Amino acid sequence: PTVVIDKEGSILLWYLPNAISQAYQQSEVWNSLGLLSIPLQHSLKLNGMGGWWNDGKNFCNDANLKGMIDLSPAWFQQGCGPSNDAHHPEVSLLLKSKLQPKEVHEWLQCTAGLQAILSGALHIMHLKMYLHGWEAITRLRSKAAEWQDEDMEAILPMWNSVYSSMSVMVNHTSPPHKNMNGQKVWLDTLLTVGNYPWLHFLVMELGIQLQYNLGTVIALVGLALIHQVNSIDGNRACLAYYMQENVHQYIQVPLCERLHILDIAMDLQAVQT
Numbered sequence: 001p002t003v004v005i006d007k008e009g010s011i012l013l014w015y016l017p018n019a020i021s022q023a024y025q026q027s028e029v030w031n032s033l034g035l036l037s038i039p040l041q042h043s044l045k046l047n048g049m050g051g052w053w054n055d056g057k058n059f060c061n062d063a064n065l066k067g068m069i070d071l072s073p074a075w076f077q078q079g080c081g082p083s084n085d086a087h088h089p090e091v092s093l094l095l096k097s098k099l100q101p102k103e104v105h106e107w108l109q110c111t112a113g114l115q116a117i118l119s120g121a122l123h124i125m126h127l128k129m130y131l132h133g134w135e136a137i138t139r140l141r142s143k144a145a146e147w148q149d150e151d152m153e154a155i156l157p158m159w160n161s162v163y164s165s166m167s168v169m170v171n172h173t174s175p176p177h178k179n180m181n182g183q184k185v186w187l188d189t190l191l192t193v194g195n196y197p198w199l200h201f202l203v204m205e206l207g208i209q210l211q212y213n214l215g216t217v218i219a220l221v222g223l224a225l226i227h228q229v230n231s232i233d234g235n236r237a238c239l240a241y242y243m244q245e246n247v248h249q250y251i252q253v254p255l256c257e258r259l260h261i262l263d264i265a266m267d268l269q270a271v272q273t
Contacts, residue, residue: 003261004206011259013203013220014125014187020117020215025193029114033065033170033237035107039094040067040170052175060231063171069094071104072165073155074140075244088143089247091151108158115160118189118217118241122162125219126187127267128256133162133243136253140164143251163189163241172238173231176204179222181244185258188222189241191215196234203227
């Protein structure tokens with residue numbers, strides 16, 4: 001593993017090459033994406049409608065499986081915070097049980113083990129963020145009953161991540177961008193899977209490119225660092241996990257502090273004792 005810090009010792013990026021074995025990521029992750037084929041196909045837009053995330057020009061023309069979808073047990077549908085306290089977070093559209101096919105729910109259940117592994121990685125990389133994420137999910141479970149939100153009550157038991165949102169990007173090119181939903185002290189976690197030749201993950205401000213092999217995990221301060229992944233030959237998917245600041249604020253979960261490299265040693269020492 002590699003850790004990138006700034007001049008003050010704050011952690012900007014974790015690089016975990018080949019963190020997920022090729023056999024596991026192929027059998028348990030890539031092969032399961034067939035369950036999402038219909039919503040992925042429906043996500044493609046023409047002429048830039050819906051932003052670069054879903055622009056058909058940013059997907060491999062020859063790929064049989066391609067698209068980009070967002071999943072969350074609780075977020076604000078328009079991306080911004082509530083206009084009033086009565087407007088609470090909702091389940092993302094693809095997870096609303098009465099409106100969508102069950103395949104998306106099946107995919108969550110199929111990848112529950114992976115979500116647990118990546119949450120466990122965050123426990124080591126950023127303990128306070130992990131604890132606040134877990135607190136947010138716990139509070140949402142009680143709030144779902146209070147709001148009488150049947151969709152949220154149905155999804156949260158099968159949501160096995162401390163992150164409250166994720167994106168699934170299949171055979172997708174990511175131009176230079178930042179992830180705008182979080183905080184500068186939060187780490188977004190990215191996992192790349194599939195079957196493809198060499199690829200690089202570019203981080204512009206740091207002037208670095210990281211070899212982006214199958215099964216590699218990168219956790220970075222996505223709100224602060226512009227990053228990019230170019231197109232390739234082959235099949236590739238990226239699972240991107242992130243938290244929503246406005247959701248944490250709404251359910252009154254405190255926002256954690258910036259992570260310092262010395263915090264890692266202290267947290268590991270505390271676990272050992």
